[in-house]
Amino acid sequence: MTSLTYRQLKTILEKTYSKSDLVLIEKAYKFADKAHEGQMRASGVTYIEHCLHTAKNLAELKLPTPIIIAGLLHDVPEDTQTPLSAIKKEFGAEIAKMVEGITKLSNIKYRGIDRYVENLRKMFIAMAQDIRVILIKFADRLHNLQTLYALPADKQKRIALETLEIYTPIANRLGIGELQGRLEDAAFKYAYPDEYIKIEQIIKKNLPQKQKALEIMIKKVKSQLDKEGIKYYNIYGRTKHYYSFYRKYLKYNKDISQIYDLIAMRIIANSVSDCYAALGIIHNIWKPIAGRIKDHIAQPKPNGYQSLHTAVFGENKEIIEIQIRTKEMHEQAEFGIAAHWNYKESGNKTTDKNIQWVNDLATWIKKIKDNDALLEGAKIDIFQNRIFVFTPRGDVIDLPDGATPVDFAYHIHSDIGNKCTQAIINNQQVALDHKLKNGDIIQIVTDKNRKGPNPEWLKFVKTRTARQHIETFKNKNWKKFIPKFTK
Ligand code: MN
Numbered sequence: 450m451t452s453l454t455y456r457q458l459k460t461i462l463e464k465t466y467s468k469s470d471l472v473l474i475e476k477a478y479k480f481a482d483k484a485h486e487g488q489m490r491a492s493g494v495t496y497i498e499h500c501l502h503t504a505k506n507l508a509e510l511k512l513p514t515p516i517i518i519a520g521l522l523h524d525v526p527e528d529t530q531t532p533l534s535a536i537k538k539e540f541g542a543e544i545a546k547m548v549e550g551i552t553k554l555s556n557i558k559y560r561g562i563d564r565y566v567e568n569l570r571k572m573f574i575a576m577a578q579d580i581r582v583i584l585i586k587f588a589d590r591l592h593n594l595q596t597l598y599a600l601p602a603d604k605q606k607r608i609a610l611e612t613l614e615i616y617t618p619i620a621n622r623l624g625i626g627e628l629q630g631r632l633e634d635a636a637f638k639y640a641y642p643d644e645y646i647k648i649e650q651i652i653k654k655n656l657p658q659k660q661k662a663l664e665i666m667i668k669k670v671k672s673q674l675d676k677e678g679i680k681y682y683n684i685y686g687r688t689k690h691y692y693s694f695y696r697k698y699l700k701y702n703k704d705i706s707q708i709y710d711l712i713a714m715r716i717i718a719n720s721v722s723d724c725y726a727a728l729g730i731i732h733n734i735w736k737p738i739a740g741r742i743k744d745h746i747a748q749p750k751p752n753g754y755q756s757l758h759t760a761v762f763g764e765n766k767e768i769i770e771i772q773i774r775t776k777e778m779h780e781q782a783e784f785g786i787a788a789h790w791n792y793k794e795s796g797n798k799t800t801d802k803n804i805q806w807v808n809d810l811a812t813w814i815k816k817i818k819d820n821d822a823l824l825e826g827a828k829i830d831i832f833q834n835r836i837f838v839f840t841p842r843g844d845v846i847d848l849p850d851g852a853t854p855v856d857f858a859y860h861i862h863s864d865i866g867n868k869c870t871q872a873i874i875n876n877q878q879v880a881l882d883h884k885l886k887n888g889d890i891i892q893i894v895t896d897k898n899r900k901g902p903n904p905e906w907l908k909f910v911k912t913r914t915a916r917q918h919i920e921t922f923k924n925k926n927w928k929k930f931i932p933k934f935t936k
């Protein structure tokens with residue numbers, strides 16, 4: 450990790466923050482520096498450097514001054530003799546409240562999957578109160594990961610896994626793509642070292658030829674857009690984050706020929722209509738691959754992500770993905786919820802939509818917190834691809850995307866799962882492997898004489914609960930047929 454002094458941080462801050470803001474930030478730096486005086490980190494550098502890095506990570510998201518200040522002060526009450534009341538006195542209640550939030554969060558320790566539910570709940574309650582606290586926590590965690598080499602192996606692994614299981618799914622849900630990618634890559638190395646090396650080798654082997662093709666393609670696109678009079682803000686190549694690549698690698702059963710976006714061309718256009726115009730121009734130059742054109746502008750992802758995606762047979766027969774979006778969409782993709790606090794766009798303004806969204810999420814977490822089995826099965830995927838369906842009495846049931854009536858039945862009760870014979874959705878009978886959709890009203894018909902689940906159901910169930918019940922039943926019955934041996 451490169452060292453960082455306040456003078457260096459200041460050079461970065463000066464690009465975004467005003468002189469009067471810098472005065473306040475410097476005051477916080479001096480306060481933290483004094484409080485942490487003489488303290489060293491396990492990595493052998495002074496403690497204040499960790500605070501400076503945290504502030505730098507936040508400044509890169511262009512977050513407002515109070516967040517930068519809280520970032521500098523974040524470890525003061527926890528790790529020094531200076532109390533929270535002193536921060537409140539010097540910097541006011543708002544900043545003190547944020548620092549208090551981080552201090553509370555730092556008491557969360559990963560103690561395996563059984564503690565996971567509780568951890569998650571605390572994170573979300575803290576977040577619902579103030580998302581800025583979570584952002585500071587992420588910035589803090591990123592630097593901790595970047596200095597993990599100084600810690601013993603078991604601690605490295607624990608912190609890395611905790612990051613991938615708790616932090617980054619939340620970053621994803623908040624749409625903070627850039628920070629999520631950085632956190633994941635920093636953790637990946639320690640969580641799955643062998644896989645990390647493997648992915649690094651694959652990327653290094655495949656990148657150069659793709660980069661070469663991409664360079665030629667960017668030139669062609671620029672000249673064609675100019676010719677057609679379509680204005681753009683920027684066109685550049687982006688390389689996929691390692692962990693994100695690893696996830697796709699697993700998804701496509703380690704067949705890298707299926708992964709088209711190791712490198713991608715990004716076009717930041719001036720308007721939505723320019724995005725579609727650019728897409729047309731690209732398809733005019735290179736042949737698009739069928740089924741890979743995705744209009745996330747018309748249909749944004751659940752976390753707000755918007756872009757047009759296509760993959761084309763590009764130069765030198767390389768398949769290249771192209772992502773087209775406006776500047777606003779780009780900022781949403783990189784900064785997500787943080788984009789709404791963007792420093793230059795005025796203070797701490799958040800849209801009602803965002804606040805509503807956070808409240809919904811917090812309510813949801815509180816609701817499912819009582820159902821450990823559901824959470825356990827969901828684990829990493831917890832915030833993605835969920836569907837909400839109804840019981841005939843109107844209770845909301847939350848299931849993973851692709852779940853079937855059998856998953857629903859087991860979710861209600863294991864006995865209903867074991868004895869289910871028919872499913873009726875919105876008054877129509879459907880097959881038991883039917884994929885449920887958001888808003889479906891589901892009625893399960895059971896047969897009390899039924900002996901148990903059909904092992905064939907294992908081919909389509911999506912939840913761990915269902916799988917476990919079916920497997921347990923299958924194994925139990927199978928054992929009955931094992932001949933008993935006598936000596
Ligand atoms: Mn810290």
